[in-house]
Amino acid sequence: MPSPASPQTLLALLDIELPIVQAPMAGVSSPAMAAAVGNAGALGSIGVGATNVASARKMIAEIRERSNRPFNVNVFCHQPARSAPVVEAAWIDRLRPEFNRLGAAPPTALTEIYKSFLEDDDMLAALLADKPKVVSFHFGAPSSDRVQALRNAGIVLLGSATSVDEARTLVAAGVHAVVAQGYEAGGHRGVFDPDADDDRLGTMALTRLLVRELDVPVIAAGGIMDGAGVSAALRLGASAGQLGTAFIACPESQADAGYRAALVSAAANHTVMTRAISGRPARCLANRFTAFGAAIPAHEIPAYPIAYDAGKALNAASKSAGEPGFGAQWAGQGAPLARSLPAADLVASLAAEMKAV
Ligand SMILES: Cc1cc2nc3c(=O)[nH]c(=O)nc-3n(C[C@H](O)[C@H](O)[C@H](O)COP(=O)(O)O)c2cc1C
Numbered sequence: 001m002p003s004p005a006s007p008q009t010l011l012a013l014l015d016i017e018l019p020i021v022q023a024p025m026a027g028v029s030s031p032a033m034a035a036a037v038g039n040a041g042a043l044g045s046i047g048v049g050a051t052n053v054a055s056a057r058k059m060i061a062e063i064r065e066r067s068n069r070p071f072n073v074n075v076f077c078h079q080p081a082r083s084a085p086v087v088e089a090a091w092i093d094r095l096r097p098e099f100n101r102l103g104a105a106p107p108t109a110l111t112e113i114y115k116s117f118l119e120d121d122d123m124l125a126a127l128l129a130d131k132p133k134v135v136s137f138h139f140g141a142p143s144s145d146r147v148q149a150l151r152n153a154g155i156v157l158l159g160s161a162t163s164v165d166e167a168r169t170l171v172a173a174g175v176h177a178v179v180a181q182g183y184e185a186g187g188h189r190g191v192f193d194p195d196a197d198d199d200r201l202g203t204m205a206l207t208r209l210l211v212r213e214l215d216v217p218v219i220a221a222g223g224i225m226d227g228a229g230v231s232a233a234l235r236l237g238a239s240a241g242q243l244g245t246a247f248i249a250c251p252e253s254q255a256d257a258g259y260r261a262a263l264v265s266a267a268a269n270h271t272v273m274t275r276a277i278s279g280r281p282a283r284c285l286a287n288r289f290t291a292f293g294a295a296i297p298a299h300e301i302p303a304y305p306i307a308y309d310a311g312k313a314l315n316a317a318s319k320s321a322g323e324p325g326f327g328a329q330w331a332g333q334g335a336p337l338a339r340s341l342p343a344a345d346l347v348a349s350l351a352a353e354m355k356a357v
Pocket residue numbers: 023024025026028047048049074137138160181184185186187188221222223224242243244245246248330331332333334
């Protein structure tokens with residue numbers, strides 16, 4: 001029997017050939033990307049955390065039209081937002097000058113723009129009906145009855161952890177493998193409680209800690225951009241590497257022109273952890289929005305995803321004014337290493353680079 005730390009255990013569990021996971025990226029990854037990655041022998045993923053059941057089912061069907069390989073469907077397990085009308089009204093007032101500068105008006109009220117999987121029975125029913133090979137959790141662990149229902153349907157479960165405690169919670173809840181998300185990672189930090197102290201562990205330390213502490217396979221994520229990075233993660237005892245930023249510039253990605261241009265410019269050298277865009281810490285290319293949010297204390301920003309309602313409106317206003325810079329341009333610290341290759345070619349390059357190492 002291979003040990004949990006042997007990549008073979010994870011590859012067999014996921015039914016893939018390469019120890020590479022294309023990260024779920026809500027709003028950026030796509031069914032075409034997940035299918036291309038799956039057909040190339042790695043695990044492709046879609047993020048449905050920011051969408052509804054109808055669109056999630058459509059995305060799953062689109063992958064199946066293009067591939068019969070396994071794929072991962074990712075959901076958000078954040079604690080449902082508690083509305084704080086005073087904070088939200090003050091936030092709208094604070095953003096008003098930015099909207100006005102762009103010739104737009106801010107929203108009059110903010111809403112919780114999408115539901116947490118913790119309370120989304122329709123999404124659970126859809127996943128149980130559609131049975132993707134893999135489902136993954138970000139921002140927390142669902143209740144044990146939800147986990148059990150997914151396990152009973154034969155679905156392999158992954159969860160993101162940024163600390164040993166979060167990883168232990170995920171394993172106790174019943175996930176089959178844990179994604180060790182280091183501070184270098186692009187996009188939302190998977191912290192379960194965004195208001196708790198954060199040790200900000202890097203991918204290398206977190207991977208080693210989880211490999212030592214857990215008896216399930218560990219997938220390293222954060223700053224991995226090429227085959228050398230995946231090989232380094234395997235040397236640390238991870239069973240695979242999960243790469244997000246590496247796939248943003250692929251033609252299959254949904255990133256818009258401004259985001260792609262920023263990623264291949266000098267701007268890629270500067271990423272910032274910001275809470276101002278969505279209400280939760282996320283690593284973003286330094287832009288006008290991250291600069292605006294830099295000095296704002298966390299308690300003055302509405303809860304996730306209520307703040308994101310305003311963030312998306314500001315981005316839309318800035319795009320229509322032809323003045324980009326307010327986008328959620330999530331990216332990890334390895335951003336300057338991103339390549340504009342088709343997803344299948346990127347996976348083939350990663351595999352070749354791993355062999356060369
Ligand atoms: C654009 C973008 C969107 C992301 N969206 C999600 C998501 O929807 N769900 C999720 O679990 N992780 C998401 N992540 C985080 C990734 O799962 C992963 O932790 C991260 O990409 C790894 O770091 P890297 O970007 O340096 O490769 C996102 C990351 C990026 C860059």
